[in-house]
Amino acid sequence: MNTQRRRRATVKDVAEEAGVSRGTVSRVLNGHPYVSDEARTAIDAAIAKVGFVPNNAARSLVMRQSMAIGLIVHEPHSLFIEDPNIGAILLGANATLSDADYQLSCLIADTSRDIDRLTRYLTGGLIDGVIIVSAREGDPITKAVARLDLPAAFVGHPRDIGDAAYAAIDNRGAAREITRRLAATGRKKIGMIAAALDRDSGADRLAGFVDALGNDFDPQRVERVPLYSYSDGQKGMRALLEKHPDIDGVFASSDAVAAGAMEVLQSAGHRIPEDVGVVGFDDSSWALRTDPPLSTVRQPAGELGRAAAQSVLAQLRGEKARDGIQVLECPVVWRGSA
Template sequence: MTDSTATMPAAAPPTSPDASAAGGGPRPRGGRGGAPTLEEVAELAGVSRSTASRAINGGLRVSPEAQAAVESAIAQLGFTPNRAARSLVTRRSDSVALVIPEPDERVLTDPFFAGTLNGLSAALSSTDLQLVLLIVRPGDNARATRYLRHGHVDGAIVVSHHQDDSLDRALADSGLPHVFVGRPLERDREVRHVDLDNALGGRLATEHLVRLGRRRVATIAGPQDMAAGLDRLGGWRDVLREAGLPDDAVAFGDFTTAGGAAAATELLERHPDLDAIFAASDLMAVGALGVLAERGRTVPGDVAIVGYDNLGVAESTKPQLTTVVNPVVAMARRAGELLLDQLAGRPVAVDPVIFPPELVRRQSA
């Protein structure tokens, strides 16, 4: 779990539940000086201090008239509740976690994670919830699980989950509201998740290459401990078998440029006659483009390439990549909306939300 994770501010315990609303903000001109207090809010609203505190902390046992009076007083005084103290009474942190079980360097360089942050931030934009980023380094699952279970966040979105991470089991056991972006591989439990039909995406890419007349179609597959890696490989293999073409030209990468380059090198050594590559991510396709250029293979003349993601990288390559759209911004936003529904106590179906893939044709194929 990265050391840059946002933490809750420290606060001395209040002397009574009403102290949970103590806080401050800029005083309007003409006030008594200093930050406005809960007592001043109560006095201006014409209610007791305890009523003002309850109105600020959710309105439990507060009449509509008193609630409106307190809200009006807060606006006039510029009062800001102390979030840390308030959480002692509400037992809510007013924050949610984005959990990414990947090495730091991959999170910082892969546009997939930037898209995830973009979509989740959009879902939370109309709320007061803070977003906490948890980068779970390899072998650090236990510390991340403790953090999630101990009340530091009210809910979690998990993205790029690997089979051995065990976060799906830990979160299910904890009762913490959560949604996965991408299908977890755990088969013995239902997990709320938002995903792309990756098997269909693999099919679209491979069918396009076969329609172009390519007959030795290789693939750089993603990690096989992730549903996306398995499903995209399965779509590629199904199309080749249906077309009566060989499906033995497979090398595995890790969704990075370096991993794609290593896999492309392996493929060319084992299958020098290959005339097409389906790479299970655009970054791996970029690695393959570099290897092909070094070996004097032209794209798409000698080897056609189709990538996967369409998150900006595909348009910056030469030639530009034909690729499958991975709508990660929309998926992350939908996952955030499902999490907000859970936090609000609204019923949320456990059925997955599946987005359809789309092929974008450019110069590489």
């Protein structure tokens, strides 16, 4: 067997095959407009014949661009798999970046060691910009991005990002609206499983719940849990039932949390919606897995990913970060759970 590696075709090989200079080939490869159609056709044919593959690493050194955008997800590994919103954000961002010939690099920050490693990675010039999901206030990743002056856009709106670009929804207003609709069904003892209060989305959803109930708000009927997860929904609902067995309405701050809460309620013999009305937030695949289907808020996760990617690309073209702020609509979707 011949174990010799085949020699990689070069720009010189393409130029000789096409009968043009190496400079002309380079101009075509780098997208310069001042090349005749005849030369372009000859170069395209030569590339196909000699099997030339551009050396993107070398091109990146010349252009000082990696043509890669990092998507940093600051969540535990388990939630990255469980939360369909993260997948939708990723796919939305990837579609936009792919259209612009950029590669998406997915980076997960679970532990403090991950954060230290990612901070070092960001300094290496291996990515041109970042999209950051689930950042907290005071997040070390946010601080590293600001220090490096990387083009960046957040999914969500942490309060300490200054003029940085972000794509978000009105979490507070949407939570207020769906809680009012739940109360309008006649519920008098409404509780909340409030998740992820260390980030803007969780804190704003709790604030909207408080707004909606006004003088009827009872802080004892709020159960705080760390993550937007099914298991935290179960834990939160068990705790609420233990303290308030007569509860007749629940706002869960994500669909996964709501699904976990519904499982606990039904196992305890509570009928949904006859005994307890339940509403969630996201309109993710979790909302249609429950029985009955979940009333919720539609979060346009894919559109958020696309908007954040568009903002990073705009910054790479020289536009200002603050021009890339977008707040998307998030309507209530009413189903059988309430």
